[in-house]
Amino acid sequence: MKTDIVLIDNLCNGFKDAVKQTEKAAQFRDLEESASLQLQLITEEMLSLVRSITGEVQASFWVESDARKFTLNMSTKTVMDKEKRRLLIDSTSEGKNAAATSFLTRLRDAFEEAMASDPDLQQYNLPADIEADLAGRDFENPEWDRYEQSVLFRLADNVSIAIRGGYVNMTVTKSV
Numbered sequence: 001m002k003t004d005i006v007l008i009d010n011l012c013n014g015f016k017d018a019v020k021q022t023e024k025a026a027q028f029r030d031l032e033e034s035a036s037l038q039l040q041l042i043t044e045e046m047l048s049l050v051r052s053i054t055g056e057v058q059a060s061f062w063v064e065s066d067a068r069k070f071t072l073n074m075s076t077k078t079v080m081d082k083e084k085r086r087l088l089i090d091s092t093s094e095g096k097n098a099a100a101t102s103f104l105t106r107l108r109d110a111f112e113e114a115m116a117s118d119p120d121l122q123q124y125n126l127p128a129d130i131e132a133d134l135a136g137r138d139f140e141n142p143e144w145d146r147y148e149q150s151v152l153f154r155l156a157d158n159v160s161i162a163i164r165g166g167y168v169n170m171t172v173t174k175s176v
Helices: 015-028 033-054 082-090 103-115 128-134 147-155
Strands: 006-008 059-066 069-077 158-164 167-175
Touching: 006 015, 015 033, 015 059, 015 069, 033 059, 033 069, 033 082, 033 147, 033 167, 082 158
Parallel strands: none
Antiparallel strands: 006 059, 059 069, 069 167, 158 167
């Protein structure tokens, strides 16, 4: 069984529809409420993870199920840099790019990794009087806290991400 494909954008349009499609897939397979809620939580965290890392989302989401095994799929395009690539691959169960399976795809993956740009880091030069006012204050680190990643690792059986060029395909499997 495959659900409808839901389009998701930066403004979270489609986010609720993706969760609803997951709920429908669980109902179709007659899952108890706790298993259905787990799948819905996996859907929410999966979508949040990609949005947290890439910063933008124009994604397609759908669920496939076979008996008691559910596969949640998301496909998106992003401008890839080395940091995004590392964070995405670190978010997988196996710690590798799922698109690199044969010799040629591993070679392509190595070239893409080498050619990826470094992330743009902005540095601001502040006037001395403003710097003096800010001295000694702690500022929140804008780095991603990996909450979504930890939830997915706890709930899902497998998290796989395939990166080819600027295309990212994320697959999360869960047997209930």
